[in-house]
Amino acid sequence: MSRQWILASQEGFEASLKYQENARIPSPDELGSNEVLVKIHAASLNYREISIADPKGVNGLIQPPIIPACDGAGVVMAVGSSVQEFQPGDRVVAYPAPKLVEASGDNAFASLADVPSMLGQGTDGTLRSIGVFAEKALVHAPVSLDWLPAATLTCTWTTAWNSLFGVEGREAGPGTWVLVQGTGGVSIATLQLAAAAGATVVAITSTGEKEARLRALGATHTVNYRSNPDSWGQKARSLTPGGRGFDIVVDIGGNQTLSQSLVAVRVDGIVLVVGGVGENTAPVPLFAALMHTCMVRGLLCGSRAQLKQLVRYIDEKGIQPVVDDVVFELAEAKDAYRRLKDKKHFSKVVIRVDHPDA
Template sequence: MSLPKTQKQWLIEGTGKGFDGLVYREAEVPTPGDHEVLVHLRGASLNYRDLIIPQGKYPFPVYLPVVAGSDGAGDVVAVGSKVTKWKKGDKVVTLFNQGHQSGDMDIKASKTGLGGCIDGTLRQYGTFAETGVAKMPSNLNYVEAASLVCAALTSWNALYGLKPLKKGQWVVTQGTGGVSLFALQFAKAAGAHVISTTSSAEKAEMLKKMGADHVLNYREDVNWGETARMLTPGGEGVAHVIEVGGADTFTQSLSAIKMEGVISVIGFLGGAAPKDNILETLSRICTVRGVYVGSRQQLEDMVAEIEKHDIHPVLDKTVFTLEKAKEAYEHMWAQKHIGKIPITIE
């Protein structure tokens, strides 16, 4: 089947005007270079970073104009002359930081993020380095697989990137966003105990159904960190905290963590201004670590575990098409979602 000459895509042309800098337009279908693959993208998803980039609030490098989106999954439809890893028909997911292949993140790799520095996934066709995609999990559909690229890999890196989670350890997850829900699923698959926080009875019930051992309502229990600590054997504390709240929740994360535990700082939904508590890391004897998604090696390891345990992501009940992607941004910004925002692409 011959490929089309043109496609539709969402381009970020400017920042600081809400989502007005997002423009839906026609573009040429790119031709893969010698070491590149052309992917017919079939599914995409959104992350908090996708919302703040067009608003000019993203704290990492952005090079405009750029095709929006980092989460993508689809079919390889053409390969460059020197590509050896992939063939036409292979199902793949995108790697967020295209230059982060294995090991530690570095400055060079941090400037290869899709949808910010490099053209992203909110389009019908995209070229990527053959090392910039990974095998799509065989147990997931395109939209489910697309949701793994940032949120799932960030959770995986948090739990396994520094001090790998062990069976029987305790983990705290915060809220019902994509990162936290993936962390809950990965932790339970590893045989860990999970304490989740939320703000409503409805969300608490969902978390329990997903396997959370304890659910704490942070509106009702303002000292939920100490409560979490006391739920662990001997009041020792938890081995990992998935910290997505920022300044508003960091104090409680410090209360919950055990000696030599790891607090993985992933988001700042509750504010980014630091509080006067960073020196508590000394009295708590813990590690606070910023996590910037993960490497291709980690992505491949995670995919294997997802297949092994038949893990399926939690997707919001509202499904958007590519042409309605701006509505997906608004839906997520209004916090009307649970889990990952699904976007289908034809």
């Protein structure tokens, strides 16, 4: 039998998450032709999980029961008759939008219309010890990573990769200045990738302790936004050559941070709108981009092809994704949700999901 969490309702994760220890495991001969049976060794959480469990969240309604989460890594146990990319024993990580790939190919990018079908929302996700996934919901895992860091790549690291390398001719590299916000998963992933590419990274955060950790990971400069609550964008901009501004600003706060991100970006620079974890403040009009003469690019994760590129890059550069100091077991997933919601984590909240028979 498999262990798993389900969203039995959509009343917030405290009421909706239910743990099951007796879920049936399909036999290999029950797999569909394009399905893969995976033993999951680790998973990680994104803010989308909190939103999906909440009926007021931006992700929309779900049809319970659904197994939550889209990030995970494990080993292939069996494959369907038409599966081409995988065989038993392969190490894999999840990709969140398999139906998009099946319809439009590995290079397709998700839009709002694709969100309802993604892993953990419209399709069963990764908070389980063994599960069946579509072939296109998986890619080969980096050979250089253990399970916990590998389980962070699906959404967070693919978003960071798309942010830095997703616009042809504008890829991050030596001479590029990148601004990241805080110490959450996307920001840390962006910092690690940008530093590996030779870019100069400035990070904003709230405490001296976090500033030290960010510099240790490769940030050249840090800015304390609590000391500069209404001017951290200008403070960060002043650190760039001649005060010109940043080539790439990765905004994870949404309306709370976008006005400062626009201050920080250079003329013809790019502001990436990749999250909304900040407070619910007044919307920042897109018209504001006119006054700052910049590009604004919204994105939802990245393509399956980009996740494959990321995997190769991690192995090539020897990057070790940072995970949170606290590691949860599968049965403790609700505590992991709480840590994420309370913003007590550093980088990615991870969950060890080794099956008892491992």
